[in-house]
Amino acid sequence: MKQNINIIIMGPQGSGKGTQARMLAKKFDLQIFETGDVLRNIAKQDTEIGRKINEIINVKGNIVPWDFMKEKILGQKLSELDENKGIIFDGTPRILEEAEFWEKKLKEVNRKINYIFYVDISKEESVKRLSVRKLCKKNGHPLIIGKDLGEEDTKCPICGSEVYRREDDTPEKILKRLEWSKKLLSPVLEYYEGKNMLIKIDGEQGVEDVFGEIVGYVK
Template sequence: MNQVIIYSVLSFSLAFTSVIRKEHLQQTNIIIYGPPGAGKGTQANKISEVIKLCHLSSGQLIRDVIASNQSELSTSLKDLVDAGELIPDEIITKLLSSKIDSIECINGTIFDGYPRNINQSITLDEILNDRNSKLTAAIELEIPDDVLIRRVSGRLFHQASGRTYHVDFNPPKVSMTDDVTGETLSQRDDDKPDVIRQRISVYKEQAGPLAAFYESKGILRRVNGTGDVNSVFNEVWNALELTQFN
């Protein structure tokens, strides 16, 4: 009897996923990208709260796998992150694509930290095309290297939710404590100055061509990311309003 119930639930889930795929054409899908410490996660969270989109952070997906500490993959990813290296395309693409068909992403997705290079951009286009969907906008956060390094050295994270803070620019209400849960915040090993310099260098090499790629599609929006959280969000929001949202 239990097997019949499980089969019925799985059949319903597959049918519902099919309906979701048909509705993807009405989605709003946004990319927000920029160098490490540019504020992608913070801005993506604020956008998702306003227009009720699914926030998919490639960094958080990776950290979740590392935190599980239950496979060779988690160990390999930790070694790459600690060294400031980028995660191989096939791994991060698989992690993200598995989330796109979830119920929470039915209205569309904000892709935070992905794509990082042209190959990933092409792959994302293919993933969305397979779901009768497409990108609405690509937001590029621009910020000087010296500002990035200063920002990153003060970043704080709530591991479970991915919420981000900064000791100077966006401090929690209580020092080293998450505003929502009251749990202790942490700093990441890959936010050390030497590691962040390496990450910025790798980012520039890999992500440099993205601007031309999305500009050719007419969806690129450049935003100055050097202000405080709210002023940057206002610029991001104004840039998004230049596009047509259904």
């Protein structure tokens, strides 16, 4: 059996981890598992679960409860992926239960995580980048103005759909969101650190430099 590479990439909002995930997927022929993407796709389906997810994330703007998330969303999506290809997990785990879930779940399908990267940027840098961020309408790709697209650009460079600015991307609200996700993520980081698996990457370098550093670890 071919040995697959499975990678987790984490980082605060604005760290550019999504961009890195896409670059890694291309270089190592990996499938991207991005929770936000998974949810948005389910929300488009006219099924019982699709309507429920749509109600939670698009209508109410809430977070999908963890109990519902694990088997019905994450477990289901995992079972749909190509078992002969490696996976890059982008934006999951976000909480400790999720890290533990993946450990158990991946073992069941004979996969293991080979590398865990945390692309770190300071709070100030995060706020700075998110304040100049746009998202695309179709897939929610986060795009940094001046980096991923020009100030005047109206189309997403990844999927071609229209881009917009989030109304709650004000410095104050960004800071609040950052603090909240950091609080949830810190036990996850400690968990992987305790297993000697966490590789920290300086995300304030240029995109190519961040990529070069990550690739340097992947054997």
